[in-house]
Amino acid sequence: MEKLEKVQDNEEEEFTTFEDIFALALANSEYSLFKADSDEWQRVLFQVYKGYWDKMPQLGVIFFKERQPLPPQSKEFYQLITTLSMSGLISLPNPNYEFIVMDDKQKKRVKQLEGTRLNKYKEYIRRITELLDERLAVEG
Amino acid sequence: MQSEEALAKLKNEVDTWVASIMPDDYPQAPLPGKDETKVIREAVLGYQVLQPHEYLVLDSPPLQRLRYIHQTALAYLVYPTANHTRFDHSLGCAKIAQQLGEKIVPPGAKTRIAELRLAALLHDVGHTFFSHLSETIMQSRFNDIYPAVKRAPPFEGHELGLSQIISYLIVKSERFYAFLDRVVHHYPDFGTLDLNNVAQLIIGAPADELAFMGDVISGPFDADKLDYLVRDCQFCGIRADVDVERVLVSAALLDRDRFPSSNPEWKKRYLVMKSGGESILEQVTFNKMLLYPAIYHHHKVRALECMIKAIFEIIWEDPKKITDDHLKFENIRDFYMLTDAEFLTLAGKEPQLKPTIDRLMKRDLFKRCLVISRPYLEFDVNFMDLYKKSSEDYPEELRKIREIIWRELPEDKRGSIHELWVDIPKLPTSIAEDPHHAWIDIGTEKMKKLSDFFPYPEWVTSYEINKWKGHVFSLSDPSTRRAINDAAKRVFEEKPYYLEFDERATNECKFPS
Numbered sequence: 001m002e003k004l005e006k007v008q009d010n011e012e013e014e015f016t017t018f019e020d021i022f023a024l025a026l027a028n029s030e031y032s033l034f035k036a037d038s039d040e041w042q043r044v045l046f047q048v049y050k051g052y053w054d055k056m057p058q059l060g061v062i063f064f065k066e067r068q069p070l071p072p073q074s075k076e077f078y079q080l081i082t083t084l085s086m087s088g089l090i091s092l093p094n095p096n097y098e099f100i101v102m103d104d105k106q107k108k109r110v111k112q113l114e115g116t117r118l119n120k121y122k123e124y125i126r127r128i129t130e131l132l133d134e135r136l137a138v139e140g
Numbered sequence: 141m142q143s144e145e146a147l148a149k150l151k152n153e154v155d156t157w158v159a160s161i162m163p164d165d166y167p168q169a170p171l172p173g174k175d176e177t178k179v180i181r182e183a184v185l186g187y188q189v190l191q192p193h194e195y196l197v198l199d200s201p202p203l204q205r206l207r208y209i210h211q212t213a214l215a216y217l218v219y220p221t222a223n224h225t226r227f228d229h230s231l232g233c234a235k236i237a238q239q240l241g242e243k244i245v246p247p248g249a250k251t252r253i254a255e256l257r258l259a260a261l262l263h264d265v266g267h268t269f270f271s272h273l274s275e276t277i278m279q280s281r282f283n284d285i286y287p288a289v290k291r292a293p294p295f296e297g298h299e300l301g302l303s304q305i306i307s308y309l310i311v312k313s314e315r316f317y318a319f320l321d322r323v324v325h326h327y328p329d330f331g332t333l334d335l336n337n338v339a340q341l342i343i344g345a346p347a348d349e350l351a352f353m354g355d356v357i358s359g360p361f362d363a364d365k366l367d368y369l370v371r372d373c374q375f376c377g378i379r380a381d382v383d384v385e386r387v388l389v390s391a392a393l394l395d396r397d398r399f400p401s402s403n404p405e406w407k408k409r410y411l412v413m414k415s416g417g418e419s420i421l422e423q424v425t426f427n428k429m430l431l432y433p434a435i436y437h438h439h440k441v442r443a444l445e446c447m448i449k450a451i452f453e454i455i456w457e458d459p460k461k462i463t464d465d466h467l468k469f470e471n472i473r474d475f476y477m478l479t480d481a482e483f484l485t486l487a488g489k490e491p492q493l494k495p496t497i498d499r500l501m502k503r504d505l506f507k508r509c510l511v512i513s514r515p516y517l518e519f520d521v522n523f524m525d526l527y528k529k530s531s532e533d534y535p536e537e538l539r540k541i542r543e544i545i546w547r548e549l550p551e552d553k554r555g556s557i558h559e560l561w562v563d564i565p566k567l568p569t570s571i572a573e574d575p576h577h578a579w580i581d582i583g584t585e586k587m588k589k590l591s592d593f594f595p596y597p598e599w600v601t602s603y604e605i606n607k608w609k610g611h612v613f614s615l616s617d618p619s620t621r622r623a624i625n626d627a628a629k630r631v632f633e634e635k636p637y638y639l640e641f642d643e644r645a646t647n648e649c650k651f652p653s
Contacts (some may be wrong), residue, residue, distance in 0.1 A: 015537055017528050023379035038576060038591070061533065063290070066297045068575050069405030075299060082567055082601045086514050086608065097595040113522050113636075130453040 014117045018058045018076065019083045025128040026090070026102045027110035031137035034100045036092065043078075044135050049097045052124050073110055089113075099138065146288035150472065154309040159471040161201040164297050166319055167174045169313050172194070182228050183369050188235045191254070194261060194328060197324040198231075202265050202310055206230060208479035212372060213270040215435055216445040217503055219376040222435075226264045226271065228484045232367035233260035236384060240363060244393040244411060251333050252353065257343035257401040258324070258333070259357045263364060266306030269483045273445050275303045276532050282472055284455045298344050302388050304358075306472075311339045316337060341426075342467050348408045349401065352393055357410035360578035360590070361387060361424055369427050378428045378434050382418055390417025398585060410581040418593045421578055423589075425522055429571050429600065433607050437565050443506040446561040447496055449535075453558055456490050496558075504616060506561060508649040512610035512632075518640040521549070525636050526610075530566040538562050541631070545612070548627035553620050561613040572600040625649065 023055055035041075045065060051128060053059040064072035081100070084090040085132070091101045102110070141149075141474060172192040180195075181187045188382065197203060206227035207422045216222040236449045237260035242254040268274050279302050286302050288294060295305055310316055324330050337353070340346045344358030356363055369382045399406040410590070413421060437442060442480070461469045463487050466477055478486070488497040498504065529537040541562050546554060575590035584590050591597070612628045614621055625646055632639040 015525075015529070015534070019524065019528050023524070060287075063299060063300050064297070068408060070577070073573070073576070075573045078569040078572040078600070079567050082572075082604050083524060083528055083568075086524075086605050087521055088525055089524060092601060113524065139594045 003130055004095060016114075016117055018056075018060055018062055019080055020118060021058055021116055021121065021125060021128065022080055024114050025125050025132055027107040027114075028125065029102075029133055029137060030108075031080075031133060031139075032100060032103050033138040033140055034102070034132065034136040035138055036097055036100050038077065039071055040139055041077055042073055044131060045071045045074055045077055047131065048125060048128055049074075052128070055124055056121050076124045082121040141288045143288045143292035146285045150285055150289055150305070150514050151309055151313075153473040154306035155313045155315070157309060157476045158202065158313040162315050162319065164315065166200065167196060167323070171323060174329065180231065182231050183313070184228075184374055185232050185235045188238075191327070191330070193324045193327055194234075194257065197258065197261060200319065202316065202317075202614065203227070203230070203261070204263060205476075206267065208481060209267055209269055209271060210480055211271060211368065212376070213273045213441075213480075214448070214500070215376065215438075217444055217500075217505070218438055218440040220436070222372075222376045224371055224375040226267050229262050229367055230261050232371055232374065233263060233363045236260070236363035236366050236623055237356050239384075240391055240411070241353075242531050243388055244352055244356075251330065252334050252350075254330055255338050256356055256363075257351060259353075260363050261305055262305070262311055262338065263342050263357055263463050265310050266303040269305075269478050269480045270448060272303070273448055275301055277449065278302055278472055278537050280532065281452075281456070294340070294345055295343060298358075298359045301345055302472075304343060308339050308343045309343060311335075352411040357614075359411055359576040360393075360424050360617060361411075361413070361421055363423065365428070365447050369424065369431070372431060372435060373427070376435055378431070380430050380434075382427055383425050386416070387413075388426070390414045390420060392581060394399055394579070395581065399587070405467075409574040410579055412522070412587065413579045413590075415580060417583045418580050418590055421575070421590050422594060425571060425575055425596065427576075429568075429603060432568050432571075433609075436568070438633055439508055439607065439609065439611055440505060442563050442565060442601070442611060443561075444500070445507075446455055446506055446524075446563055446613050447500055448542075449531075450462040450558040450561065451487060451496050454496070458492075460488055462485075464490060467493075480573070490618050493519060506559075506613035507621060508611050509614050509621045510612040510628045510632075511648040512576045512612070512641075512643045513641075513645070514562075514605050514608065516642050516645040518642075521639045522637050523639065526632070526639065527564065528566055531562075531564050532566045536586070538564065545559055545624065545628050545631050548631055549623055553623040555615065555620065559615050562610070562628075563613060564610040565608070567604065567608075568600075572596050621649065622651055625651075 002077060049059055049062050062074050062076045064074045066072055089106050093099060106115055174192060176192055178190045178195050179187055180190055207225055209226045210216060211224045211229050212222050234257045238253055239257040241256040246250045268358055289305060290300055320335050324333050324335065337346055341353055341357045344354040346354045366382060366384050366387060370384060373380045392412055392414050394409045394412050401407055432613055455462055455467060455469060462468055467490060469475060482495060487493040520615065531538050542557060542560050545556050546560055575596040578590040580588045580590060612624060614624050629641055
């Protein structure tokens with residue numbers, strides 16, 4: 001598709017969103033299994049937002065609202081999970097939906113898909129992976 | 141743009157607009173006596189008594205506009221009886237807000253119920269023609285203002301659409317606030333009614349101890365949802381319903397004996413559901429989910445929305461070609477000058493816009509050329525790159541895809557780019573979000589969330605995977621549609637998407653044989 005590639009080559013930066021950042025951060029993890037605990041995910045999302053929104057403009061769309069005693073809540077968390085699920089890049093195994101899974105095949109696909117387009121954020125994404133590993137990853 | 145600067149600009153626009161439609165001394169007629177109440181009946185919730193200050197507010201120009209703004213935009217071209225308006229809905233909200241209020245407001249605090257009713261009557265005053273459709277168009281057109289304003293106090297920390305923010309700004313505008321002050325506080329029974337609280341309720345941000353009032357107007361099971369779920373179903377003729385009475389039976393106030401305000405976790409006093417009420421909230425959530433494929437994401441409704449977006453694309457591509465200044469939409473306030481019918485009438489007189497308006501009026505709508513649905517795709521494809529470009533947040537990205545498909549067409553099939561649309565509906569994330577914010581009092585020292593009873597996020601995700609549909613739309617000429625089908629499939633098959641569609645993606649378009 002020559003025309004399509006031409007259009008994309010002309011773009012200064014390929015179109016990426018916060019979903020790409022989290023997909024890559026999950027794909028870079030040594031773990032495949034992550035807790036599906038939405039409150040903990042919201043905390044992690046908030047921490048990532050606070051730490052990197054000024055460095056990665058893709059995070060700028062994430063918006064948090066307060067409803068104590070819950071941690072700051074973002075509807076972008078649900079968007080993230082649904083987008084990755086619908087794209088087949090994570091699985092939510094039934095029954096009980098306790099875990100989010102990104103297996104080796106899915107990780108490979110994410111890395112293929114993202115290619116080099118987030119390379120300039122490599123270091124930040126590495127730190128996000130560390131955070132995901134620490135807070136959400138599960139052995140097994 | 142900085143938040144303060146953006147808010148000042150928007151506030152100025154709203155003030156200017158309100159002043160242009162309401163004389164300084166409105167209402168000029170003497171105010172009615174305190175006992176001169178009126179009774180109004182509407183089709184869904186029946187009778188309600190309006191206090192003099194309430195019908196004075198309803199009669200004011202900003203509210204009367206709502207009679208001419210359809211609740212579900214142009215969905216009446218799909219469901220012929222979907223002719224209900226924002227005005228009807230506001231009345232319904234007021235009745236439900238009162239009923240919820242009577243359940244939870246402490247005895248003797250009747251002014252609070254009046255505040256709830258007034259906030260419900262005013263909560264949609266910031267809507268303009270075609271309701272959420274024009275809101276979406278405004279949000280993406282004025283994308284320097286909206287994101288900045290929603291991060292400014294008092295909106296920060298609340299997920300608000302532009303219409304909600306504008307509702308608040310209308311109430312707080314100098315002219316309208318003075319009018320409210322005059323007509324509400326004229327009556328001794330409402331002398332202590334707090335207009336500032338009314339404005340805060342509209343954006344779900346009252347004082348901590350009154351958080352339950354915010355929940356009645358803008359919460360996980362608020363009067364707005366309870367009314368529109370029932371009303372949209374009834375007027376569209378969809379056989380789904382919500383048992384509002386059952387919600388009222390189970391609604392309660394956060395028990396301060398067990399959840400004192402001294403506990404920082406429960407500083408705010410929320411509206412909660414008593415144990416046993418979770419099933420009715422499940423029904424609310426489920427019905428909300430059903431309405432997406434039935435109405436909001438219905439392919440004809442989406443096609444209609446794309447036609448309206450096409451009109452705006454034509455206007456903004458070359459505004460000099462538009463003769464009527466009302467249709468140039470250079471500022472947010474310009475949107476508030478028109479109602480549904482006025483927009484269609486004025487646009488129908490513009491040579492640039494007339495062909496699309498004529499088609500709309502004859503219901504010769506865009507038709508499907510390709511259906512994009514997860515089950516219709518091979519698994520190992522790059523769906524994410526397409527799916528994440530939801531049309532509301534990233535219209536410029538979808539425009540690029542449209543241009544690529546257009547260029548891929550044989551030359552004799554290349555009509556106007558405005559007649560070729562790729563529609564990727566935005567996820568209804570609030571369906572998954574609301575259950576997480578709805579508290580169930582199970583009688584112990586711990587409150588439960590509705591999402592603790594049912595795995596909603598995953599449930600909604602599964603539903604989305606199977607039900608969500610995007611489309612490529614174009615005009616009704618079958619040979620052009622087939623050519624677009626071929627071109628779109630070729631574009632999506634290659635880098636960066638690699639989407640392989642099965643035959644259902646084409647068959648569902650119902651090309652004439």
